[in-house]
Amino acid sequence: MAEDKISQRKEDLLEVIFEIVQEKGYAKSRDIAAALQITPATVTDGFKRLSDAGLVNYEPYGGVTLTDAGSRIARRTKDSHLIIRRLLELAGVEAQTADREACIMEHGLSPDSCDKLTRVVTFIEECLSDSKMNHRFREIMKDPKDTMNH
Numbered sequence: 001m002a003e004d005k006i007s008q009r010k011e012d013l014l015e016v017i018f019e020i021v022q023e024k025g026y027a028k029s030r031d032i033a034a035a036l037q038i039t040p041a042t043v044t045d046g047f048k049r050l051s052d053a054g055l056v057n058y059e060p061y062g063g064v065t066l067t068d069a070g071s072r073i074a075r076r077t078k079d080s081h082l083i084i085r086r087l088l089e090l091a092g093v094e095a096q097t098a099d100r101e102a103c104i105m106e107h108g109l110s111p112d113s114c115d116k117l118t119r120v121v122t123f124i125e126e127c128l129s130d131s132k133m134n135h136r137f138r139e140i141m142k143d144p145k146d147t148m149n150h
Contacts, residue, residue: 006053008107011077012036013046014055017066018074026063080106080114086121092141 016035020027029043036043044060051058055070066074081102088098109117127133 006055006073010046010050010053010055011073011107012103013043013050014066014070014074015077015081017056017064018071018078021065027065028063032064076111076114077106079118080109083114083117083121084109087117090121090124092143 013032013036016032017027020031020035024031029040029047033040033043047056047058047064050056050064050070055067055073057065057067084105085098085102088101089095093101124137128137
C-alpha cells in the first residue's frame with residue numbers, strides 16, 4: 001500500500017516532514033503545522049494515516065520519521081517540485097509564483113517525466129552558459145508587451 005498512489009495532501013505532508021528533518025534532524029507536529037499553515041490536530045491525524053499506510057514512524061506526543069517508502073515518495077515529490085520550479089523560472093516566471101505553481105503541478109508528474117524535464121532543464125542551463133545562446137534565449141523569452149512599448 002505504501003507506494004500506491006497517495007493523495008496530494010499526504011505527499012505535501014511527507015515532503016514537509018522530509019524538509020524539516022533535513023533541516024533540524026527531527027520533525028514535530030508544530031513545525032509541520034506552521035509550515036503547511038494547518039492545525040496541529042490536522043497534522044496528528046495525517047501522521048496517523050501515514051503511519052497506517054507504512055509511510056512514517058509516529059510516536060504520539062513525539063516526533064515523526066519517514067520510513068524508506070515515505071522517504072522515496074517525499075524525495076520524488078521534492079525533486080518534481082524543484083525541477084518544475086526551475087523550469088518555470090527559466091521561462092521567466094517570478095520565483096514566488098514559480099514555487100507556488102510548482103507545488104500544484106508536482107503531484108501529477110511521473111518519475112519518468114521528472115527525469116525528462118530534468119534533462120531539458122540541464123540542457124537549457126548548459127546552453128545559457130554560452131553567451132550567444134544566452135542572448136538568443138533572452139530575446140526569445142522577452143515579453144511581447146515589452147517590445148510594443150519601445
